[in-house]
Amino acid sequence: MSQPGSTAPAPGPGRSRQTQIFVDGLGGARPLVPVAPERLQEAARRKLDAPAFAYLAGGAGAERTMRANLDAFAAVKLVPRRLCGSASRDLSVELFGHTYPAPVLLAPLGVLELAHAEADLAVGRAAAALGVPFIFSSQASEPMEEVAAAMGDAPRWFQLYWGTDEEVTRSFVRRAEQCGAQAIVLTLDTTLLGWRPRDLDLGHLPFLRGQGLAQYLTDEYFRSRLAGAPLPATSPRPSPALLRTAASLGAHGRKFGLSLSQMRAAAAHFTASYTRPDLQWDDLSRLRGWTDLPIVLKGILHPDDAREAVRRGMDGLIVSNHGGRQIDGEVGSLTVLPRVVEAAGELPVLIDSGVRTGSDVAKALAMGARAVLLGRPYAYGLALAGEAGVAEVVRNVVAEFDLTLGLLGVHAARDLRPEHLA
Template sequence: MDGLSGARPLVPVAPERLQEAARRKLDAPAFAYLAGGAGAERTMRANLEAFADVKLMPRRLCGSASRDLSVELFGHRYPAPVLLAPLGVLELAHEGADVAVGRAAAGMGVPFIFSSQASEPMEAVAAAMGDAPRWFQLYWGTDEEVTRSFVRRAEECGAQAIVLTLDTTLLGWRPRDLDLGNLPFLRGQGLAQYLTDPVFRSRLAAVGGPAASPRPSPALLKTAASLAAHGRKFGLSLAQMRAGAAHFTASYTRPDLQWEDLSRLRGWTDLPILLKGILHPDDAREAVRRGMDGVIVSNHGGRQIDGEVGSLSMLPRVVEAAGDLPVLLDSGVRTGSDVAKALALGARAVLLGRPYAYGLAVAGEAGVREVLRNVVAEFDLTLGLLGAHSAGELGAEHLA
């Protein structure tokens, strides 16, 4: 209806045009980090192809003038089966970063999953969101006291669940970043949770940073300037920032994480724990045996293994293996009809990732809000056109 007055959207509606608008807005390293995938990016394509391969089947003369889009997860009812996925280094997209995304999510009432690799500390984002729902995504590092401190802080920030990411115990082979020699964490970007953590900060005095070059190159000068700027933001010296970047890169993941470790995490918190990165049905069964509260079918948006199976392709088998355990999905979700397909295949909800980052790049907080509104609106229309009265009604009968 805004077209009557000549108003046009803040961000392109079509996913491909949205990505292109973000590419034009961002510098090459920022776009490479946000948009890139592993290897030849076959997994990224597999995620999109998996959605394209699923066909919806509408029913006629059984619809409703209004639909119930809401979903209940872990005792909380959310207005739509869409959550904002944890994305790291959002400062690459926009200076508002995680705070802008949190405000947009709060305006819609959907949960924002705070990333361990955030550009703003969880406390600042939680304050900006008020009472709106938020979860916390956890990377389990080799400095276990820091990991435990993150969980404690998430509880204090009002997080309603802990999402443990399992598919990034090693950083994937990402040619777009490699070609540009770009790892933002070395410049202090995406380290807000660490640089504000009391346990992590206590390590900085004991960890030596890289020695300064007597004849620094322009690249090293740029890195030093970025570290110094982030140091000023978080009250740390340049030497401490160098030490912080070094300690982070040495400790942020644990390649030898095992199922047995989950019992310690269970002992640290009473919050629901979801395992993110599940693709194999046997891993879903093990999650049930280990007392986890949910799983997220995900291949990290195609950023970890080149040639990996598309997330949606594995969803039905994981749902079957998980039994009564709630199953969520991410990787490849671009549209409201994608949301409908995932729910028809058994997902309880989906996580939206890159599209909202592109909206953030194009128009800040308002861009995130518009992308989220577009996805939810298309899902509502799709639901109605399929002849379903609620999100919970979607099932095999709505698939060809």
């Protein structure tokens, strides 16, 4: 409680963001992007063309897993305590020896050029301005070196898909180290591409058009494969759709110094090699030999897998079902979080899939997560307003989280516990 004459605590990010919006509103200004998650998604749907929105927003099968993720967060209820004097809050989180300002990281999202021309560069700059880590995607639209340069010394991790071309996989790890990545995130749930009706109905896979291949097209090992790669068959009288595909491939080729035939070969080699269905636990020992960075396994849903990760000497876990994009009818990530946390012991556990609001962040931390990964919402912000849109989405989530802590009577993010839940 403040004493007479004492200095009031500085407003946290919640009150600061809230005040900014209301003061701007006096002059008739509105936020760049909608604050409510449903309106944010709907605004992005109106802005994007159908294939782009389908890829960013869609899920596997009947999208029951996507609904399960949202339903899992909706089912968990918070219970505040009163008169706790939480006038100021500490939102910081420590992961692998680094301290970040809030327990929010930007998830690795592929093919961000579908949302905005500046793609990963815009996201990287927004993340750097806020101090939150950005996890570079293997399926990025801009090479990791350029995004790292745009971010300066701001924190970044790298997400790895382990393909059948192991020299390329190993090269990605080396490049991530050279770019200053603070961790390697190995995605385990995409050894095969899930059945995604929205994309299938449109016959749209962006990689075949040269999109989302920046890490590969700038990799010396991947580029060395292009001379001998088989070219996909083409019609002697190409349709307008094939002509548009050729134009897209040609544009990406010019950007990365490759000919149209090389780009066709690149698309063919990528689709033939980017997944590895035979990946097994024993393979992790090779990854450990390639890097001294912390290795975080993304896609863990079963406690036995968490225990095996501990036994194999992994450094962290991300509870995830890939945002509902891989298996229709999968369990919601938040539903299994407590069991995975228990099985993981001292390993830090993060979570993604279904995080939309600051109160979602609070629920996840109360259930044992160290931090969350925010995905689709920042992509929608990117679509609507580029770098500034990404920054606003992240600020809004962090602001609501800060206010939620204060209203729960919690002084620090690390103090959230199961007793704050019904």
